Amino acid sequence: MSFFFLDYCYICQERILPDISWKALFSPEKESFICTDCRGKFERIEGETCRICSRPFQQIDNPFRDEDVCYDCFRWEEDPEWQGVLEKNTSMFVYNEFLREVIAKFKYRGDYMLVKVFSESFRKKVQGLVVDVFVPIPLSEERLYERGFNQTEAILIEAGLQPSNILTRIHTEKQSKKSRTERIHLPQVFQLLPNPQIEGKKILLVDDIYTTGSTLRHAAKLLKQAGAATIQSITIGR
Amino acid sequence: MRFILFHNKLIPQKTNTNGSKRISQMDLIPQPQPNPNYPFNPKLQLLLSGKQLLFDDIPFPLEEIQEHYENGYVTYRKGIKYTAGKKPYCVRCGNKKPYWFAVYPCARCQEACIYCRRCLMMGRISECTPLIGWNGPMPDAPLPSKILAWQGSLSQGQLEASKRVVEAILQNKEWLIWAVCGAGKTEVLFAGIEAALATKKRICIATPRTDVVLELTPRLKSAFPDIPIASLYGGSEDRHVFAPLTIATTHQLLRFYQAFDAMILDEVDAFPYTVEEALQHAAVQARKLTSSMIYLTATPNEKWQRECRTGKRAFTTIPARYHRHPLSVPEFVWCGNWKKSLRKGKLPENVLCWIKTRLQNNKQSLLFFPHISLMEEALPLVKKLAPATEAVHAEDPCRKDKVQRMRKKEILFLLTTTILERGVTFPNIDVAVIGAEDLIFTESALVQIAGRAGRSKEYPKGVVTFFHYGKTNEMIKAKRQIVSMNREGIARGLIDV
Numbered sequence A: 001m002s003f004f005f006l007d008y009c010y011i012c013q014e015r016i017l018p019d020i021s022w023k024a025l026f027s028p029e030k031e032s033f034i035c036t037d038c039r040g041k042f043e044r045i046e047g048e049t050c051r052i053c054s055r056p057f058q059q060i061d062n063p064f065r066d067e068d069v070c071y072d073c074f075r076w077e078e079d080p081e082w083q084g085v086l087e088k089n090t091s092m093f094v095y096n097e098f099l100r101e102v103i104a105k106f107k108y109r110g111d112y113m114l115v116k117v118f119s120e121s122f123r124k125k126v127q128g129l130v131v132d133v134f135v136p137i138p139l140s141e142e143r144l145y146e147r148g149f150n151q152t153e154a155i156l157i158e159a160g161l162q163p164s165n166i167l168t169r170i171h172t173e174k175q176s177k178k179s180r181t182e183r184i185h186l187p188q189v190f191q192l193l194p195n196p197q198i199e200g201k202k203i204l205l206v207d208d209i210y211t212t213g214s215t216l217r218h219a220a221k222l223l224k225q226a227g228a229a230t231i232q233s234i235t236i237g238r
Numbered sequence B: 001m002r003f004i005l006f007h008n009k010l011i012p013q014k015t016n017t018n019g020s021k022r023i024s025q026m027d028l029i030p031q032p033q034p035n036p037n038y039p040f041n042p043k044l045q046l047l048l049s050g051k052q053l054l055f056d057d058i059p060f061p062l063e064e065i066q067e068h069y070e071n072g073y074v075t076y077r078k079g080i081k082y083t084a085g086k087k088p089y090c091v092r093c094g095n096k097k098p099y100w101f102a103v104y105p106c107a108r109c110q111e112a113c114i115y116c117r118r119c120l121m122m123g124r125i126s127e128c129t130p131l132i133g134w135n136g137p138m139p140d141a142p143l144p145s146k147i148l149a150w151q152g153s154l155s156q157g158q159l160e161a162s163k164r165v166v167e168a169i170l171q172n173k174e175w176l177i178w179a180v181c182g183a184g185k186t187e188v189l190f191a192g193i194e195a196a197l198a199t200k201k202r203i204c205i206a207t208p209r210t211d212v213v214l215e216l217t218p219r220l221k222s223a224f225p226d227i228p229i230a231s232l233y234g235g236s237e238d239r240h241v242f243a244p245l246t247i248a249t250t251h252q253l254l255r256f257y258q259a260f261d262a263m264i265l266d267e268v269d270a271f272p273y274t275v276e277e278a279l280q281h282a283a284v285q286a287r288k289l290t291s292s293m294i295y296l297t298a299t300p301n302e303k304w305q306r307e308c309r310t311g312k313r314a315f316t317t318i319p320a321r322y323h324r325h326p327l328s329v330p331e332f333v334w335c336g337n338w339k340k341s342l343r344k345g346k347l348p349e350n351v352l353c354w355i356k357t358r359l360q361n362n363k364q365s366l367l368f369f370p371h372i373s374l375m376e377e378a379l380p381l382v383k384k385l386a387p388a389t390e391a392v393h394a395e396d397p398c399r400k401d402k403v404q405r406m407r408k409k410e411i412l413f414l415l416t417t418t419i420l421e422r423g424v425t426f427p428n429i430d431v432a433v434i435g436a437e438d439l440i441f442t443e444s445a446l447v448q449i450a451g452r453a454g455r456s457k458e459y460p461k462g463v464v465t466f467f468h469y470g471k472t473n474e475m476i477k478a479k480r481q482i483v484s485m486n487r488e489g490i491a492r493g494l495i496d497v
């Protein structure tokens, strides 16, 4: 990056003035893709969170948590069929209005370049985890053709991590329209490629948003049945 | 998507088959001639005539579109082309700037695929994206016996301009109508639109702003009640309507290709130059090679003004308002370091005095500020004097509501950033600019702001004051433009003195 080169914010297209502080001079490899205004609109997940799904507790009232686990996770964990299937989910940012718009532009409008906005934070989060295999949540074939790329695979590639595309989608039914009980009892939407070679491996599932945890748990269950040691997940928004 | 060349026709391939290429890499794209025995789909004809759409925009199966191509009724064009220096450019929006392009591993062509970020909101165009258009006959729109129902009359100034518009449209010329704020420019277009429709010309009125489309649509619908009108803006329902008369935001023009015999471009100056460049590209693409172009503005930029003065641009002015009173000439008042005063929680003495006088006379006023933060510092100070004070800016969710309350006279002083410089009119107001020296206040912005005063026949006079901390060239040019329009209006007998 040259000294007086002006960058444009990937999100709002405003010009970013070059950072000519001493700190910036000594870490030239760190590019700034977004302006300080936009940076300020991302809310990192901080403070006390659910031990399993990373939901920040300051957003929910007491009756909806059981010690260090949120009520949703409590319900999943009391069901022997799902207990321990997803060891832990880590999320980067609060899924606020701003993040919703950025993710929508990224995956629905198809602005692939926005992946760079997340990759630095993503890399840092992943560095704190012990992982053998990175598995992106897949799109159906039709959806992939329509969008041109799979956003979760893009996040891994941009972070310099090798995605293992061992999961595929069986069908594409819109799940957001279903109630929670229907979702839990939804038939498996994923299938594994033959011979996935994940026995005893520590898996990290990657998705863009954690909403109910149902998608990730269905994927995790399949991997567990195929012999994976542990399954964690990471998402951008929560 | 990829294509192979087979029997001199493009055949789409869903996978990376042997010898297949992306459309951007094809040396030439064969265009079959329309097969007269092929029963083309009239719905596809209505949708595609004069358009450049993506497969994703077209609610017909790929096979049907391809069949129309093979029979000569549909065209495929490249979405991304390359300059002589092998740099990509976007055919739809004209973008050539490297920072507006990005590359991604594309599932459609199974290659690294360059896409344009500038027009992304209209659907992604990449190296494997064809632009789809129509190559058959144009749909026929029957004419009603009476085209124009409007019965109003034009002022002398409007009438002269109106004749020019008709002439330019019939003779496929380019013409600029330079009409002062409040001249009544919409009515000036009616005769021209009528002439275009009567000669079966397809006509489009384009403007950068959605509010203008929304405001123009009902007016034109009542002036041309029996003519189908397509009103196009982000999210509008008329997207697929074929109409002889189209009203569109300039962004929507990106979906048109060689569609219009007459194009009227309103408020060309409303956006900064870089944006304007893209919109100009869209307007040029959307008109036919032989067509007319009418530009409408109250504030042409410096380059255009010079071209007018030196005879390089054909133009007509409407120097006077329809009510035959002169424009309010801004008065310059030095107000010292007003930012410093604000920081100390004070308004400059003469600004305070200006506000108090309006308060005593109960005169509604607009107060313009260069930036939101400064405006917000001033708000409590004005509010202390007059509780019926509000502030409004571009991202204010209550913007419409506040404007409405100003109209109902529930608000006495409305503080605003440049967002209210255009379009919005109140009948009886005074106008002040606080900090007129700021760079944001260009000549055109200041002329527009001054043009908010004296709009109605009942109250044709309004005071316009530019408070400043050092006169700028832009201020001087704005005042000069207003004075010279008044002078011309008097000389041409369009203003009563």
Ligand SMILES: [Zn+2]
Pocket: A009, A010, A011, A012, A013, A014, A034, A035, A036, A037, A038, A039
């Ligand atoms: Zn930004």
Ligand SMILES: [Zn+2]
Pocket: A050, A051, A052, A053, A054, A055, A069, A070, A071, A072, A073, A074
């Ligand atoms: Zn939880």
Ligand SMILES: [Zn+2]
Pocket: B090, B091, B092, B093, B094, B095, B116, B117, B118, B119, B120, B125
């Ligand atoms: Zn473009």
Ligand SMILES: [Zn+2]
Pocket: B001, B106, B107, B108, B109, B110, B111, B112, B113, B126, B127, B128, B129
């Ligand atoms: Zn492609």
